[in-house]
Amino acid sequence: MSNSPIRVGFLGTGFIATYHSKSLRQAGASIIRAGAFDIDTARRDAFCKASGHQPLDSEEQVIDSADAVYVCAWTSEHLRLVEQVVLAGKAVFVEKPLAPTLAIARELTNSIVKSGVVNQVGLVLRHSPAYLLARELVADRAAGRVMNVVFRGDQFIPIQGYYTSTWRSDVTRAGAGTLLEHSIHDIDMLRFVVADVTAVSARSTNFHGYPGIEDSVSVSLQFENGALGTLASIWHDNLTRPTQRHVEIFCEKRTISITGHDWFGPIEWHDADGSSGRLEGDELVSRTAGLSYTDANPDVAFIRAVKDTSPAYPDVTIALRAHEIVNAIYRSAEQGGKSVATSD
Helix, strand or coil: CCCCCEEEEEECCCHHHHHHHHHHHHHHHHEEEEEEECCCHHHHHHHHHHHCCEECCCHHHHHHHCCEEEECCCHHHHHHHHHHHHHCCCEEEECCCCCCCHHHHHHHHHHHHHHCCCEEECCHHHHCHHHHHHHHHHHCHHHCCEEEEEEEEEEECCCCHHHCCCHHHCHHHHCCCHHHHCCHHHHHHHHHHCCCEEEEEEEEECCCCCCCCCCEEEEEEEECCCCEEEEEEEEECCCCCCCEEEEEEEECCEEEEEEEECCCEEEEEEECCCCEEEECHHHHHHHCCCCCCCCCCHHHHHHHHHHHCCCCCCCHHHHHHHHHHHHHHHHHHHCCCCCEECCC
16 A cells, blocks of 8 residues: 555536545545636635635646546536546546446446556445445345345435536436436445346336436336346425435345435344344444445545555446446336346
8 A cells, every 4th residue: 555645636526526525534644635627616616615625727637636536527528537537547436327328338437447547436325334234134044035125216306405506407418317317326226235137117207397307217127136126216396305215125034124314224124033123323334334345435445445556346347237227227218118128
């Protein structure tokens, strides 16, 4: 491991960049806050004032200033920016979704893999204590086989409130709506906790009226281990309700539920022998401390990988599989709910 601190830059300084910048505080002296750029200079300056990054006037200046670069611009810009970063040989953290289409996501993935740079994707729920414990509870032989999972993810449409931006209503920038932008997390978690998805059947609709931006999706899922499942993904207008996920997993001899906060729980389980458990908050974090990849904080894990020049997690290859499943869901919805294999 190098003893030198990692210089970290940001391309895009909106809501999600602020999240990562705050999360990086736990990296402490391991990082130097390098340059940041945003086409909205007022937003850039506010981000830099709060975070300690240096406001710069171009993407190239940020890349030159950094050892590792966060790509947090809108989705349609990811490929162009990522290619600049990897051409410079710098480590890259790219937000989800990778790209507005599967074809572009594959192009982005190939570019990163060929470059060999350390890379990580913002599928941060793979570090969530709640989902880490759910995965362990499912894998426990005492649970029996997974039979069914019910997964609901919802939030107010992210063009208002604390998002302070409207680009997610523009299909040319976002690529699509709630399924791609929000529930790619959910698809990734279904794979992470249950098994890979082999076939889907879906319906989607559009209440808000933004062309190409679906805001309500229902999906039936077939998993490779024989389990079935459903996913509901919703963008509503209830600003009093923050992002929430509710998950119920039914195994032969155990039921598991995640409610409330998708990081700190609570998570509950009930077994056929009458035993049960419930964990949340600090107790849940402590219980799962040894289950996360290198570090429970995904941003600290990224910095550690950059310092070690070791693989980061999750990387673009993991994210690409989630894109393939999402693409199959969209194709099913376009065909009126026809079953579509995720390998097609």
